Amino acid sequence: MSSIHDAFARAKSENRAALIGYLPAGYPSRDGAIECIKAMVEGGVDIVEIGLPYSDPVMDGPTIQAAVEISLNAGTKIVDVIETVRAIAADGTPTLVMSYWNPIERFGVEKFATELANAGGVGVITPDLTPEEAGAWNAATDAHGVDRVFLVALSSTNERIATVASETTGFIYAGAVMGVTGARSSISGAIQDLVARTRQASELPVAVGLGVSTPEQAHEIAQYADGVIVGSAFVSAIEKGGAQGARELAEKLAAGVKR
Amino acid sequence: MSIDTAVVPDALGHFGPFGGRFVPEALMAALDEINDAFHKAIVDPSFTAELNDLLVNYTGRPSPITVAANFSKHCGGATILLKREDLNHTGSHKINNVLGQALLTKRMGKTRVIAETGAGQHGVATATAAALFGLECVVYMGEEDTKRQALNVARMRLLGATVVPVTTGSRTLKDAINEAMRDWVANVETTHYLFGTVAGPAPFPELVREFHRVIGKEARQQMLDRFHRLPDAVVACVGGGSNAIGIFHEFIPDTDVKLIGIEAGGDGVETGRHASTITGGAVGVLHGARSFVLQDEDGQTVESHSISAGLDYPGVGPEHAYLHDIGRAEYRPVTDAQAMEAFQILCQTEGIIPAIETAHALHGAMTLGKELGPEAYILINLSGRGDKDVETAARWFGLTE
Numbered sequence: 170m171s172s173i174h175d176a177f178a179r180a181k182s183e184n185r186a187a188l189i190g191y192l193p194a195g196y197p198s199r200d201g202a203i204e205c206i207k208a209m210v211e212g213g214v215d216i217v218e219i220g221l222p223y224s225d226p227v228m229d230g231p232t233i234q235a236a237v238e239i240s241l242n243a244g245t246k247i248v249d250v251i252e253t254v255r256a257i258a259a260d261g262t263p264t265l266v267m268s269y270w271n272p273i274e275r276f277g278v279e280k281f282a283t284e285l286a287n288a289g290g291v292g293v294i295t296p297d298l299t300p301e302e303a304g305a306w307n308a309a310t311d312a313h314g315v316d317r318v319f320l321v322a323l324s325s326t327n328e329r330i331a332t333v334a335s336e337t338t339g340f341i342y343a344g345a346v347m348g349v350t351g352a353r354s355s356i357s358g359a360i361q362d363l364v365a366r367t368r369q370a371s372e373l374p375v376a377v378g379l380g381v382s383t384p385e386q387a388h389e390i391a392q393y394a395d396g397v398i399v400g401s402a403f404v405s406a407i408e409k410g411g412a413q414g415a416r417e418l419a420e421k422l423a424a425g426v427k428r
Numbered sequence: 429m430s431i432d433t434a435v436v437p438d439a440l441g442h443f444g445p446f447g448g449r450f451v452p453e454a455l456m457a458a459l460d461e462i463n464d465a466f467h468k469a470i471v472d473p474s475f476t477a478e479l480n481d482l483l484v485n486y487t488g489r490p491s492p493i494t495v496a497a498n499f500s501k502h503c504g505g506a507t508i509l510l511k512r513e514d515l516n517h518t519g520s521h522k523i524n525n526v527l528g529q530a531l532l533t534k535r536m537g538k539t540r541v542i543a544e545t546g547a548g549q550h551g552v553a554t555a556t557a558a559a560l561f562g563l564e565c566v567v568y569m570g571e572e573d574t575k576r577q578a579l580n581v582a583r584m585r586l587l588g589a590t591v592v593p594v595t596t597g598s599r600t601l602k603d604a605i606n607e608a609m610r611d612w613v614a615n616v617e618t619t620h621y622l623f624g625t626v627a628g629p630a631p632f633p634e635l636v637r638e639f640h641r642v643i644g645k646e647a648r649q650q651m652l653d654r655f656h657r658l659p660d661a662v663v664a665c666v667g668g669g670s671n672a673i674g675i676f677h678e679f680i681p682d683t684d685v686k687l688i689g690i691e692a693g694g695d696g697v698e699t700g701r702h703a704s705t706i707t708g709g710a711v712g713v714l715h716g717a718r719s720f721v722l723q724d725e726d727g728q729t730v731e732s733h734s735i736s737a738g739l740d741y742p743g744v745g746p747e748h749a750y751l752h753d754i755g756r757a758e759y760r761p762v763t764d765a766q767a768m769e770a771f772q773i774l775c776q777t778e779g780i781i782p783a784i785e786t787a788h789a790l791h792g793a794m795t796l797g798k799e800l801g802p803e804a805y806i807l808i809n810l811s812g813r814g815d816k817d818v819e820t821a822a823r824w825f826g827l828t829e
């Protein structure tokens with residue numbers, strides 16, 4: 170079983186949801202991202218998602234778009250993303266990459282899985298890859314023992330959830346809102362139903378993300394989900410307060426995910 | 429060579445290795461809904477009758493073919509035939525697709541349409557249909573394009589649409605599509621994304637093609653009725669590829685007819701400042717489908733460059749990638765300067781001001797005519813009129829004060 174599995178199991182034994190934190194590689198700088206992610210982990214993040222900056226992030230709102238643009242303008246390459254993974258995973262933190270599909274396809278599906286695994290990365294979240302298009306990716310991730318995380322959405326039918334669940338390993342990512350990343354003042358009740366429908370289709374942990382930014386929201390979601398995913402709020406916290414800002418937000422969210 | 433698969437994509441929307449759906453899961457249900465509604469509609473006589481009535485009595489179809497005898501002299505003496513999509517209501521081919529999708533929007537019970545636009549022609553057509561059908565309309569347009577196509581921005585606003593200038597990335601068509609996708613994911617329950625070309629996730633490449641196929645159907649029959657023969661070549665400009673696929677499609681089984689797509693060469697493909705996706709790009713995924721993409725070695729999209737806003741796009745529809753791959757169609761670049769040369773020649777020899785997009789196809793025909801010789805018949809899709817480009821052209825030719 171993977172370190173992702175262990176992280177969810179540990180959180181469960183402590184009667185809380187796992188806290189999953191996202192930051193794009195290269196934001197606020199290459200080394201700054203590593204420093205900030207380490208601070209997030211010190212503050213209580215259980216699982217790390219490192220974003221692979223992409224020129225056309227259609228699933229991201231203004232906060233992450235701006236961070237990704239800073240990263241790309243500074244020249245972040247895929248090899249830098251892999252090195253960021255290596256630096257974080259070296260401490261034993263379960264570390265995934267979140268990437269739009271084209272960079273992985275262009276880099277080489279097999280090569281990406283190999284290099285990620287060699288760097289200690291444990292999984293990849295692909296927000297614009299559906300299981301229907303994932304043939305080569307399934308083979309490469311299986312071959313290298315890398316978890317592949319697909320998403321379910323509020324609009325997913327039970328049939329689609331079953332399709333997604335059957336191809337996913339690690340955990341299932343349930344999108345809390347219909348829309349792009351970015352903080353929301355409220356999260357609809359429909360996400361609880363989506364988590365319940367996903368549990369019908371899979372034994373895997375279900376983590377909820379998109380729009381989640383506050384400890385209160387994290388607490389509410391922790392009552393029914395196995396994991397809470399926070400991204401844009403970390404970017405904003407770092408913009409204001411650097412690594413210390415990231416640590417403080419992680420501490421508050423870590424308190425929030427206790428049941 | 430399998431022509432059948434070019435006509436009908438597989439169940440997941442693939443044209444050979446191209447196409448498919450690379451989208452957030454949140455959009456999968458909407459794409460399925462559109463796919464269902466579309467396939468039911470096109471075999472429903474009440475839908476086809478309503479669409480046909482609009483095409484005839486609102487758009488003004490069929491569009492004529494004009495023999496461009498003076499322009500021929502610049503094309504090695506080949507007979508040049510212009511399929512006059514510029515004479516359609518709103519001034520380009522774009523209206524064909526828009527009316528079809530607007531009817532689908534009504535059928536799906538949606539009340540709001542969003543669109544991306546580059547040259548503004550698709551935005552104007554969408555705003556027009558929205559006015560006709562009482563739909564709320566928001567058009568995303570790169571800020572750069574709002575400047576070079578200011579006339580069309582004003583037209584859209586007059587028609588009651590909201591135009592949102594997009595200030596991210598290259599501030600052109602690619603970024604307008606990104607922003608429209610973001611809107612769509614958030615509002616998909618009430619909103620139809622009225623996509624403007626034969627790119628994007630399935631079913632858009634097939635759906636948009638079907639609504640533009642009327643161009644080639646008419647043209648092929650007009651050729652037979654008036655000239656008692658088929659053309660030797662069909663030429664069209666390719667941005668996303670909708671006017672090209674529209675005129676090509678009916679001729680795909682006629683394997684003696686060359687199909688030539690003209691991409692925007694910008695400053696020249698060798699300079700790296702161009703929008704020739706098939707000529708100068710590589711296979712990848714952009715905006716929901718696998719096709720050719722202008723990209724770097726990390727899969728980051730590279731900004732395209734063209735004088736023509738409607739061709740200034742680093743992607744291309746997957747069916748074109750497929751037609752290129754199987755060798756059924758050929759894609760060539762034409763530079764800004766070449767396109768403007770052809771633009772001026774058509775203005776001054778035929779009294780027709782073409783869109784700058786279309787001028788690329790015209791230059792392609794000038795070269796092709798010299799290759800094929802004076803016996804050849806070349807059919808060009810005159811995809812749009814150039815009113816929107818008067819300012820750009822006046823600046824290019826130094827006609828302003």
Ligand SMILES: Cc1ncc(COP(=O)(O)O)c(C=O)c1O
Pocket residue numbers: 520521546547548549550624625626665666667668669670671672737738739783785786811812813
């Ligand atoms: C007149 C005209 N021709 C061609 C195009 C390019 O689009 P497509 O390649 O989809 O036909 C446009 C797009 O704006 C246009 O306005």
